Each structure stands twice: as C-alpha cells, then as structure tokens.
Amino acid sequence: MSKIQIVTDSSVRLTPEEIEKYQIEVVPLRIEIDGKNYVDGIDITPLEFVEKMREATNLPKTSQPPLGDFVGIYSKYASQNQEVLSIHMAAFLSGTVNVAREAANISHGQVTVIDSGFTDRAQSFQVLEAAKMAQEGATMEEIVAAIEKIQSEVGLYLAFPTLTNLIKGGRISRVAGMMSTLIRLKLIIQLKDQELVPVKKTRSMKGIEQYFDELIDRFTQIPDLHAVGLSHVDFYDYGKELEEKIHKIRPEVPILLSETGPVIATHTGEKAMAVIYY
Numbered sequence: 001m002s003k004i005q006i007v008t009d010s011s012v013r014l015t016p017e018e019i020e021k022y023q024i025e026v027v028p029l030r031i032e033i034d035g036k037n038y039v040d041g042i043d044i045t046p047l048e049f050v051e052k053m054r055e056a057t058n059l060p061k062t063s064q065p066p067l068g069d070f071v072g073i074y075s076k077y078a079s080q081n082q083e084v085l086s087i088h089m090a091a092f093l094s095g096t097v098n099v100a101r102e103a104a105n106i107s108h109g110q111v112t113v114i115d116s117g118f119t120d121r122a123q124s125f126q127v128l129e130a131a132k133m134a135q136e137g138a139t140m141e142e143i144v145a146a147i148e149k150i151q152s153e154v155g156l157y158l159a160f161p162t163l164t165n166l167i168k169g170g171r172i173s174r175v176a177g178m179m180s181t182l183i184r185l186k187l188i189i190q191l192k193d194q195e196l197v198p199v200k201k202t203r204s205m206k207g208i209e210q211y212f213d214e215l216i217d218r219f220t221q222i223p224d225l226h227a228v229g230l231s232h233v234d235f236y237d238y239g240k241e242l243e244e245k246i247h248k249i250r251p252e253v254p255i256l257l258s259e260t261g262p263v264i265a266t267h268t269g270e271k272a273m274a275v276i277y278y
Contacts, residue, residue, distance in 0.1 A: 004134040004143065005077045006127060007086040009065065009096050010040040011263045013121045013231055013256065014128070022131035027069055029096065031262050032061040046259035050234045050270065053262075059165060062263045064096035070103030078109025083140055085112050087127050087147070089119040092194045094263060112140055114147060118191060118276075120260055121229025122156045125278040150278060156191040157199070157215060158264075158274040159208045163187060165269035212275055216245050219277070225253050229276035231260040233268055242275065 007025040008014075019026060031038040033052050038044040040062075044052070053060050070086075077084050086104070088097040097115045104111035116123040126147045133143045160166065163185060188200040188211050200211050219225055228246055232239045239257045246255055260274065 002134040003082060003137070004140060005082045005084050006131045006134055007073060007084055007100075008123065008127045009088050009094075011089040011094065011096070011119045011261050012123045012127055013229060013258050013260065014124050015256065015258075018124075018128060022128065022135065024127060024131055025073060027065045027073060029065060029094075029261075029263060030063045032063070034058060040262055044262075046261055046265070047234070049262045050259075050265060053265065054270065060262065060266050062094070062266055064094055064099045067099055067103055070100050071107050074103055074107035074109050074111050078107065083110040083112070085114065085130055085134070085140065085143060087114045087116050087123065087130060089123055089263070090117050090191070090194055091115050093119055112144065114144065116147075117151050117194060118154060118156055120156070120231050120264060120274060121256060121258070121276045122154045122191070122278070124229065124256075125154060125227060126150050154276070154278050156274060156276045157212070158189050158191065158196075158268065159212070159272060160187045160189070160268055161205065161208070161271040162269050165267055208273070212242060212273070213245070215275055216242065216249070219246065219253075220249050222277075225250060226278045228253055228255045228278075229274070230255060230257045231264070231274040231276065232257075233260055233265045233270050233272040235271045235273055238271075238273060242273070 010026055010028045028042055029040040031040055034056050074084055086100045088100055091097050097113060100113045104113050116126050129146055129150055130143050133146060184203055186202050186208055187198060188208060189196045190199050202208060230239045230242050243255050243257050
C-alpha cells in the first residue's frame, strides 16, 4: 500500500484500468436535470447525460461533491495512516477544490489539496503522474513539484460548435450571444491560467477542423510529447479522425479518445471537441 493516497473528482477522464491499477479515489460530482438528481459515474454515464441534456427543458446543473463526502474519504485514509493528495478541476470551473480544502481543514488526516488548473484529461495527466510516483515511494513534496511542472507543459484547446449552452450558463453575455447565434459563430478556446481564452472564431465546422489540423501538425515539433487526450460530446467519429491523424505523425504517443463528463458537456453543448496534450 502506498503511503500517499491520490484523490480526484469525476470531471477527470481516467480509464477503469488506470483507476484500478493506481488505486485512485474518484469523488463523484452531482448533476440535476429538470429537477432530478444524479451522481456522476454512479447512476448516469456521460452518454446517458448527453441524451438527457438533449431532451431536457432546462440546462442541466452540476455541483461539487458534498463536504461530507470529502471528510469521510479523508478520514478513511487517515485511519489507515496514509497521507492524501487531492487533485481537482480548476477553481473557476467549479467549487470542488474549495470544498476539498474545507474538508482538509476539518479532517483528522494529513491532506494536501491542489487546484489542477484544468479538467478532463489535462487533470488526468497530473493525477496519473502523482499516483505513479506515490506507488514508487515518492514524498509529497516531490509529487507536488512534479505536478506543478506538468501544469506548465499541458495544452487544452476546446471547440464550441454552438454558443447556446455558454449563453444559457451565463459564461458569455446574452447580447454577445444573440449576435453570435445570428451569425452562427463557432469558437475555439484555450484553457490557460484559470481563464477561457478565445483563439479562433469561425462560422463553419471546416474552420474548426483547419485549426485542429494545424495544432496537430505542431505536435511534430514537440520532442517530448508524453500523451494526448481527445475528449468530445457525442462526436466520436470526428475524434477518431483526429486520433488517426496524430497516430500517423506520432505513432509512439498514447492517445485516449473519450466522451467528456457532464461538467464540460453542460457548458459546451453537443459536438464539442477538445484536444489536450502533455
């Protein structure tokens, strides 16, 4: 048993094999769709969420895990004489990391909480490295230093095929949203420094495809490309195309193509695509 237990939240994109191999504790977020509550990954899957979002009268709501969930988990590992490293999605996307910090303050164990600055597979890169190092016997200080380095080497680019959900969720102004809807604007953003930074506006899917093709072409110039994540909202076919393009130029780099979770899907809407690399 590792002396340090890694904890994260369900906005992360990890395979069941990764979770089992590294014994990662994933704390589920909560989801509300038209008044009905769900526990992320427990009684609703990402694909089921997309289907329900499509049929919903109102935009779904996502919320952080209850404080008691974190306190219970931290206390469990404290009773086993384990330290905890708890890594969570960016604070500007969710209050999860703040709830984790509050729980750490009132729990009886040794708990270190980190804001990953990201979500989805970009968060996974940090969680996996932490879990590997913990199993190898690294100290908390060594793991935290490694995570900070990874954060500086991660890129996350996300394409919004429509701005409807962003407008409904209050992420952009309704006035700008009305204009954007009229001209059918599509948007690509970079998640950087706790902000969504627009990097391209286009009126067609072809504009999105061109941007991602250029981004992937730049992978040839990254000598130490460790891994790539392709996360989507019910857009597997396009994700598969991107995966094949990356494999052609960097066949040695592992790629995870997966459906993203409810937190991202709620804000992006259907047919969103993220290219994430470390």
